[in-house]
Each structure stands twice: as C-alpha cells, then as structure tokens.
Amino acid sequence: MTQIELRGVQKWFGAVQVIKDLNLTIADNEFIVLLGQSGCGKTTTLRAVAGLETIDEGDILIDGQKVQHLKCSDRDIAMVFQSFSLYPHMTVYENIAFPLRATRMAKSDIDTAVREIARVLRITDLLDKKPSALSGGDMQRVAIGRALVRRPKAMLMDEPIGALDAKLREEMRAEIKRLHVKQGSTTIYVTHDQIEAMSLADRIVIMHEGVLQQVGTPEEVYQRPANLFVAQFVGSPVMNVAETRVAAQGGEASVSVGGVERGFAFPHELLSKLNGHAAGGLALGIRPEGVLVRHEKADGYLPVEARIIEPLGSFDIVDLRVGDEVLRARTKSGFVPGPGKQVFARLDPAQAHFFDTASGKSLGVKL
Ligand SMILES: Nc1ncnc2c1ncn2[C@@H]1O[C@H](COP(=O)(O)OP(=O)(O)O)[C@@H](O)[C@H]1O
Ligand SMILES: [Mg+2]
Structure with a gap:
C-alpha cells in the first residue's frame, strides 16, 4: 500500500520558479x-519525491506521512534514470543483489529474490554476464531489476528508455507495462514522449513551465483536453487550432475559419453552448480525423483546395486551404491524388473543441 501526495509544492532554483x-x-x-x-520541471518533481531535491513550499506525503524532511534513504523509494549505471566489475546477479546485500537479509533469501526478479524481467540467462556484454535494453532491464528487487514502496522512473533506439523502446515499453501489471507498485514515470505516456499510464499528468495543466486518463486528455496547450501537445498528428467566429445561418450554426464568409455547418445548439463567445476570442480545435473530406459536393461540405499531401503509410495527411487558414485532414492513403485539387470538407461536430483564446481554456462544449 503506497499512496503519494503532493500538496502545494513549490520549488525555486535561485530566482526561477520551476514547480x-x-x-x-x-x-x-x-x-x-x-x-x-x-x-518543464518533471525531473525536479521526481527528485523532490525521492528526496534528492528539497522543496521550498508545500508538503510531500507518503501514506499520509509528511516526508519532505526525510532523507532519500528513509523514504524507501527506488529510482531508475535514463543514464543507468551498473557496476561494471560485477555480474548481473551481483548488480541486482547489491541493494539487498546492504540489508541484513539471509543469503538464501537474497538468492530467491534475485532469481524471482530476473525471471519476471526475463534475464535469468544473463545473471552470470558482466554489464559490458549486454545490449542497451538488457542493461536497462538489469537497472530496473536492481531498483525493484528490494520491493520499494514506490518506483520512480526518469525517462528510463529515452536513450534506446525506437524498436527497443517499443519493446521495453511493453515490458515495463507487463512488469507493473505483474508486480504492482505505485509508479511515477517521467517522459516527454506522448506515445509512451499514452501507452503506459493509468493517468497522465501534463506539465508546462512548472504548472500542472491537466490530470486524466489517456483517453480523457486526448478526448477532452482542458486547454490549448494539452490539445496541441497530446495527439499526433497535432490538433488543428484556428481562430473562429460562429454565427446563426439558416437554422444552423456556421463555424467560420480563415476569414471565409461561409462557415462549416454545426448544430444550432452550438450557439447557446458557446455562452457568448461566438463573436470573438474563440478558437476551434479539431484533430485531423475530425476533418472529413470527399471528392463530390454534398450537404454541409465546403469546397477547399488541397495543398500539401503527406503520405504516412497507412493514411495521408492533407493540408486543406480554408481562406487564410490551413486545416489538416486525415484521409485514406492516395485519397487526394495530388496537390492543387479541389475537394470538399466538413467538420465533425462531435470531434470539435472550442477554447477561449485569452485564457486558452476549453469551454467544454460537447455536441
Ligand atoms: N540544479 C539546478 N539548478 C538550477 N536550475 C535547475 C537545476 N535543475 C534543473 N534546473 C532548471 O529547472 C527547470 C526544470 O528542469 P527539469 O526538472 O530538469 O525539467 P525536465 O525534467 O522536465 O526536463 C529547467 O529550467 C532547468 O534548467
Ligand atoms: Mg528531465
């Protein structure tokens, strides 16, 4: 049982406030x-929880106990960094056993613990090897094993796989997830890679310039970003954001971007949901998959010009010129045969987000 709580935590480095x-x-x-x-302050936050960094204000609690005055060694927290350091003269076995040797644990119990963690991490056949004989991924497995072997209260990982190549990162991502499901321990994992975050997290904490922007499940931060920063930080390709004006037009709401007179058709209820923001200070956000494209004219579709086409294998990203704005649409690959073609586009109201441009906050409109 380990619950971690941060309350009003503030941290300065000299005159610069980083949390x-x-x-x-x-x-x-x-x-x-x-x-x-x-x-943005991720490592500093992690180091503060571990006790490697002091805080200037607030409390850090582990299982309800304030720990900000406790030394690192008294917090029973393990940490894995990107630049892991295994002891080069020791075997993998000795590296993993090392944290236990410092305790008074019996030799046979140490042996059981080392072999169990090695089995979980699938490195049993490496136990007699020296670190120099290991691949980057295996070295990181050993570093994780060494951190977990003493069953710490919590596990902190700072970009633990950031230095590995793409294929290995993907493999290790799955491994870390499997390990968490199996071993179960309260974990704080730091990364700047949103795909890693989406695939691993129960909840994602998005930070920007030392300020928490949103906390939520991967689905929540993707589907209901709290503000423009989160909207454009999470998701690839990036969400389209454009200044917009919304007006009533023939029983519908017309959402105009790029200064064009005729807007995209939205349900009339949008106007009341915008709560006075329709005329200005309003930004529309829509992911490329919410921009629907067809070849022929149809109800609710506006004629637009396709500009750049970016083939991404299983799909294309097509830049559509709308007045002086560009909206990026996701289409089947080869759907728009070349740049300069006229196509017709519509926005899916269910996938649209509206933000107050002054504060950047989402207006929480759901259609
Ligand atoms: N020991 C330090 N002394 C002064 N400034 C620091 C120190 N450590 C980090 N910083 C600064 O604090 C800010 C946050 O850093 P960090 O927590 O490492 O961010 P992240 O892990 O998100 O990249 C950065 O501007 C960084 O330059
Ligand atoms: Mg960092």
Missing part, C-alpha cells in the same frame, strides 16, 4: 506518467 503550486494525489498501485517538454 508552481503542484497538487497531485497518486493512488496505491497507480502508474502515473509526468508528461511535458524538456525543462
């Missing part, structure tokens, strides 16, 4: 991913 009033509760056994661009 701004961070509040977060992590449940027992939960896999939390801290996601954000480089420099």
Whole structure:
C-alpha cells in the first residue's frame, strides 16, 4: 500500500520558479506518467519525491506521512534514470543483489529474490554476464531489476528508455507495462514522449513551465483536453487550432475559419453552448480525423483546395486551404491524388473543441 501526495509544492532554483503550486494525489498501485517538454520541471518533481531535491513550499506525503524532511534513504523509494549505471566489475546477479546485500537479509533469501526478479524481467540467462556484454535494453532491464528487487514502496522512473533506439523502446515499453501489471507498485514515470505516456499510464499528468495543466486518463486528455496547450501537445498528428467566429445561418450554426464568409455547418445548439463567445476570442480545435473530406459536393461540405499531401503509410495527411487558414485532414492513403485539387470538407461536430483564446481554456462544449 503506497499512496503519494503532493500538496502545494513549490520549488525555486535561485530566482526561477520551476514547480508552481503542484497538487497531485497518486493512488496505491497507480502508474502515473509526468508528461511535458524538456525543462518543464518533471525531473525536479521526481527528485523532490525521492528526496534528492528539497522543496521550498508545500508538503510531500507518503501514506499520509509528511516526508519532505526525510532523507532519500528513509523514504524507501527506488529510482531508475535514463543514464543507468551498473557496476561494471560485477555480474548481473551481483548488480541486482547489491541493494539487498546492504540489508541484513539471509543469503538464501537474497538468492530467491534475485532469481524471482530476473525471471519476471526475463534475464535469468544473463545473471552470470558482466554489464559490458549486454545490449542497451538488457542493461536497462538489469537497472530496473536492481531498483525493484528490494520491493520499494514506490518506483520512480526518469525517462528510463529515452536513450534506446525506437524498436527497443517499443519493446521495453511493453515490458515495463507487463512488469507493473505483474508486480504492482505505485509508479511515477517521467517522459516527454506522448506515445509512451499514452501507452503506459493509468493517468497522465501534463506539465508546462512548472504548472500542472491537466490530470486524466489517456483517453480523457486526448478526448477532452482542458486547454490549448494539452490539445496541441497530446495527439499526433497535432490538433488543428484556428481562430473562429460562429454565427446563426439558416437554422444552423456556421463555424467560420480563415476569414471565409461561409462557415462549416454545426448544430444550432452550438450557439447557446458557446455562452457568448461566438463573436470573438474563440478558437476551434479539431484533430485531423475530425476533418472529413470527399471528392463530390454534398450537404454541409465546403469546397477547399488541397495543398500539401503527406503520405504516412497507412493514411495521408492533407493540408486543406480554408481562406487564410490551413486545416489538416486525415484521409485514406492516395485519397487526394495530388496537390492543387479541389475537394470538399466538413467538420465533425462531435470531434470539435472550442477554447477561449485569452485564457486558452476549453469551454467544454460537447455536441
Ligand atoms: N540544479 C539546478 N539548478 C538550477 N536550475 C535547475 C537545476 N535543475 C534543473 N534546473 C532548471 O529547472 C527547470 C526544470 O528542469 P527539469 O526538472 O530538469 O525539467 P525536465 O525534467 O522536465 O526536463 C529547467 O529550467 C532547468 O534548467
Ligand atoms: Mg528531465
């Protein structure tokens, strides 16, 4: 049982505030991913939880006990970094056993624990090897094994697979997930890679410039981004965002982007849901899969010009010129044969998001 809580945590480095009033509760056994661009304060947050960094304000609680004044060694938390350091002169077995040797555990119990973790991590056949004989992925497995062998209260991982190549990263991602399901431990995992975050997290914590932007399941942050930052940070290809005006037009709402007179047709109820934002200070957000394209004219479709076509294998991303804006649409591959063609586009109201441009906050409109 390990619950971790951060209450009003603030951290400065000199005059620069790098964590701004961070509040977060992590449940027992939960896999939390801290996601954000480089420099947003992820590592500092993790180090503060581990006790490797002091905080200036607020509390850090583990199972309800304030720990911010406890030393790292008294918090019973394990940490895995991107640049792992195995002891080069020791075998894999000795590396994993090392944290247990420091305790008074019996030799036979150490042996049982090392072999069990090696079995879970599928590195049993490497136990007699030296680190220099291992691949990058195996070295990281050993580092994880060494961190987990003493069954810490919580596991903190700072971009643990960031240095591996793409294929190995994918493999290790699956491995870390499997390990979590099997072993179960409260985990905080740091990454700047949103795909890694989406695939691993029970809940994702998105940070930007030291400020928590949103906490939610991968589905929540993808489907209901709280603000423009999250909307454009999560999801690939990136969500289209364009200033928009919404007006009543023939029993419908017309959503105009790029300064064109005729807008995209939306249900009339949009106007009341926008709550006075229709005339200005409004941004539309729509993912490329919400921009629907066809070759022939049809009800609710506007004529648009296809510009750049980016083939991505299983689908294409097509830049559509709408007035002085560009909306990117996701189409079947080869659907638009070449740039310069006229096609017809519609926006799927169920996939549209509306944001207040001044605050960046989502207006929470659901259609
Ligand atoms: N020991 C330090 N001294 C001064 N500034 C630091 C120190 N550690 C980190 N920073 C700064 O704090 C900010 C957050 O850093 P960090 O937590 O490492 O971000 P992230 O892990 O998200 O990339 C950055 O601007 C970084 O330059
Ligand atoms: Mg970092």
